[in-house]
Amino acid sequence: MQQLTQKLGSGDMVIQELPYPQVGKGMVVVKNHFSIISAGTEGSTVTAARKSLIGKAKERPQQVKQVIDTLKKQGPVQTYRAVMKKLDAYSPLGYSCAGEVLEVGEGVTEFKVGDKVACAGAGYANHAEIVAVPVNLCVRLNTDANLKDAAYNTLGAISMQGIRQADMRLGETAVVIGLGLLGQLACMILKASGIQVIGIDVSDAPVQQAIKNKVVDAAYTRDSAGIEEKINAVTSGQGADAVIIAAATSSLDPINFAGAIARKKGKVIVLGAVPTGFERDPHWYRKELELKMACSYGPGRYDLNYEEKGIDYPYAFVRWTEKRNMEAFQRLIETKAINLDYLTTHEFNFDDAPKAFDLVVKRTEPFSGIALKYDVEKEVTKQAIKVNDLKANSKVAVSFIGAGSYAQGNLLPNIPESNDVSRIGVLTNTGTSSKRVAEKFKFGFCATQEEDVLDDKTNTLFIATRHDSHAEYVLKGLKSGKNIFVEKPICLTEGELDEIITLQQKVQKPVMIGFNRRFSPFISTIKKKFGEGPMTMIYRVNAGNIPKDNWIQDMEIGGGRIIGEACHFIDLLTFINGSLPKTVTAMALPDPNGLNDTVNISIQFENGSTGIVAYYANGSKELPKEYLEVFASGNTAILSDFKELKIYGKGKPFKNKSFNQNKGQKEMVEAFINGLLKDGQSPIPMKDIFAVTRATFKVLESIKNGSQPYAV
Missing domain, CATH: 3.40.50.720 (NAD(P)-binding Rossmann-like Domain)
Incomplete structure (x- = not known):
């Protein structure tokens, strides 16, 4: 299917072939008949994209500050990757459209195939032949509805x-x-x-x-x-x-x-x-x-539970939600209480969408509403989109499911360029990101269906989706006989963990998790100088505040910050002392939101070592994020934010300092690929992955039960 996209860096606007959108839970897939260009919102976006880098910086001082902060904390390499990821990305345009339903996702009951609908939402109701939209951003229309008028859906709800x-x-x-x-x-x-x-x-x-x-x-x-x-x-x-x-x-x-x-x-x-x-x-x-x-379309806007999970507000208590505003607007059109005929001063075929935006930006003639009309007779397929020629007979054939900011900054750039490694396909939630990733990192195709990356062309699967889908894709990958790399966490529940353990032991395929810190050269130095055996460790993490409504804090989607991130730090202490967690105890600072993200975690290890993970969300942003101290046999190591290491013992202290922060992402990816090439094994033992993951669940149990110790 085709979609209008623009690069923020160059301002280039093109209609390109992208993968058919995935039919997620609580989503409907819609074939667009019309979409409306918002001269204000979209016009400013397009105008900004066409400016020079200096012009962009002047318009976005807050983003410039973020870049400077990233430069200070992570160094130029990661900063450059983060900036280029934004500038090179294909950005979708559009947020108001109307058409007919092609498919309905799991749990959807209010829509059926063939329904006429109006849709809303940036990132959903795009200028594209096919869109996938959550149920609460979609309203059903009468069979005789005027879809051009109905496509003003978002704008009407905002005004209302x-x-x-x-x-x-x-x-x-x-x-x-x-x-x-x-x-x-x-x-x-x-x-x-x-x-x-x-x-x-x-x-x-x-x-x-x-x-x-x-x-x-x-x-x-x-x-x-x-x-x-x-x-x-x-x-x-x-x-x-x-x-x-x-x-x-x-x-x-x-x-x-x-x-x-x-x-x-x-x-x-x-x-x-x-x-x-x-x-x-x-x-x-x-x-x-x-x-x-006035907050956009109304109550529900920016609420993850409402927009993504489809959980409605009770009618008696919230009379007008964003969806009910859209429905009310459509009733005004249907009953002819309002007449939108005069608003549409220009209508372009979708193929001419760039010309429509030239009119918006250059203002060569007066205009008001600009409608894009789609060829609804055009056949749409779900075939993967070829991007590059596939390399044949490689020992490691890699595909990605999910390829967001972290994957593009830390995983994809570090896949070795080798005749033994081929890059097969990319599957993401949005066709814009999968197409750009496939182009930039030289994958054979961008996919539209899971089957495209689970077939025999792929033998190694990288999973970098949101946390709630990790376990599902790990299980599907193992059942398909794939080597697995999954970003942390591997799963969100102990039940999922038990299922993964059982299946992995049955199929004997390696499962690697993205515990990158153990691969950092700084940590390798500590391991070399300290060896294994009883030691004491303190790991202070100035994690910073993340709002309650962020998806990471949602226990069903992100798993919360203990499962979602603290697992990293438990793993690093596990690796440093060379034995598995035995018992954990945790105390959380009282929090009115119940987030449990300011917590002291005490860990007893099997070899007698002890470790403290001090994971704090209530600290200053100016303080570096991570600080590690290791004590053993008269020696002390101090690692500051993976940029400076000092080791004190006999004689002159050992010092190592780097301008760039190095948390081991490059070394981790290389170790995984090299392990597959050498003996088909993961560089992190399965017992470590499973024990650390179970320990994070026990941390939450300890917090819930008054800081009682729990055996891992």
């Missing part, structure tokens, strides 16, 4: 949420500042609700458009003489009950102007992207105005 934030009553007056698509839609909906509407824009064309199509009772350009007096006259000398700002600008004029024209104790709703540093006097303070933000 702004109006809901205004909480207006029949007969009140609203001023809408900014008469682009969002502003025009807001005027329509307000007018249909019995509200007196006044429109304002800096340009005359949208003002005349609103007046001509009768979506306002009055409208003025911002520079109209006596504009405040005119609005005062229309509102009987009181001012507007609510002002909805649908503009996008860096100017403070909209927010200050809103204060001037609102009535006393009125409301100002920020629907667009404007600064809110208003002047306190004479209007905002003296009128005691209320400022409210």
Whole structure:
């Protein structure tokens, strides 16, 4: 299937052949009939992508700061890879479309194949022939629905949420500042609700458009003489009950102007992207105005449980969610309470989408809504997309399932260039990432189905998906006879671990987990100088805060930070002392969110060694992340953030310092591949992988049961 993409680095925009999207749980796959270009949101994205690197940096100071922070902590190599990954990626465009359902995923009951639907969501409702969308970002339409109008779905819901934030009553007056698509839609909906509407824009064309199509009772350009007096006259000398700002600008004029024209104790709703540093006097303070933000489509937006898991809010307690806003907008279209005909000033065939965006960026002629029309008669297949010629008869034939930021920065660049190693296929959730990864790292194809990377062409499977799918893919890979590399954690439950152990022992295929720190040259030095045997170890991890609503903190998806990351540090202590965890005890700092990510973990090892993992989420961001101390037989090693090692013993201290942080990712990948080539074995013993994983589960048990010790 084809999709419109753009590279952030070069600004190049192309329609390219990408893999058919996967039908995930709680998802529907839709064949697009129409999608709508948002001149504001998408136009600014495209314009920024076409700027120079300096221009991009000026527009994104926060991202520049992140780059500088990464440079300080990880060094230039990892920073360069992270930046280039962003700049070279194929970014999807679009977030509002309509079409018909081709497939429904597991657990979907409200849609069936053939339903007409309208879809929303950046990264989902793309400008593409086929899209996969979560159920709560998709609404069913009547069989005779006008799909071009329905494709305004996202924009309509955004406008409606702004109006809901205004909480207006029949007969009140609203001023809408900014008469682009969002502003025009807001005027329509307000007018249909019995509200007196006044429109304002800096340009005359949208003002005349609103007046001509009768979506306002009055409208003025911002520079109209006596504009405040005119609005005062229309509102009987009181001012507007609510002002909805649908503009996008860096100017403070909209927010200050809103204060001037609102009535006393009125409301100002920020629907667009404007600064809110208003002047306190004479209007905002003296009128005691209320400022409210409208969050995109409405309640549920940015909520992982709602958008990705499909868990709805109770109707009685949250009357209007983002999906219900979309449904209400579609009812307005269906009942002809609003008429969108005039909004679509241009319609392009999907093949001409780059020309449509040239119009948006260059503004060679007046426009309002721009619709992309798709060839719905075109046959769509699920075949893998060939990217490069496959290398035949290699001893190690690698495919990837999942290839996000970590894989692109630390795994893929380190696969050896060798006649003994071939790169077969890439399968990811999004066709844009799988295509780019296949191109950049010279894989034979980008896949659309699991079977494409589980067949006989592949004998070694790298799994770098989100945590909740690791166990599933490990089991599928083992059943298919593959050598397995899986990013940590290997699974999220003890039941999954037991199943993996049983199957691995049966098929005798190596399973490698991404415990990279044990492969760091710094750790190799410590091992060489300390050997094995009883020792004491302290590992302080300044992990930093991750919000509760991040997928990593979700126990069903990410497993939480103990399972998801602390396993790394338990493994490193296991490797250093040379024996397996025997018992674990853990104490967590009381946390109102119950995240258990500020915790002291005490470990007793089989050879008598003891270790402490001090995993803290409540520290300063300025403090380096990792600090390790090892004590044994009169010797002490201190490793600071994998950049500096000092070993104290007899004589002069040993010192080793590196400009680049080295956590062993390169050495880990090479060790895995070399192990397969040499004897078909994983460089990490199975007993270590399974014992460390079980120890992380026991940490959570100890926290839950009052810091009781648990045998591993």
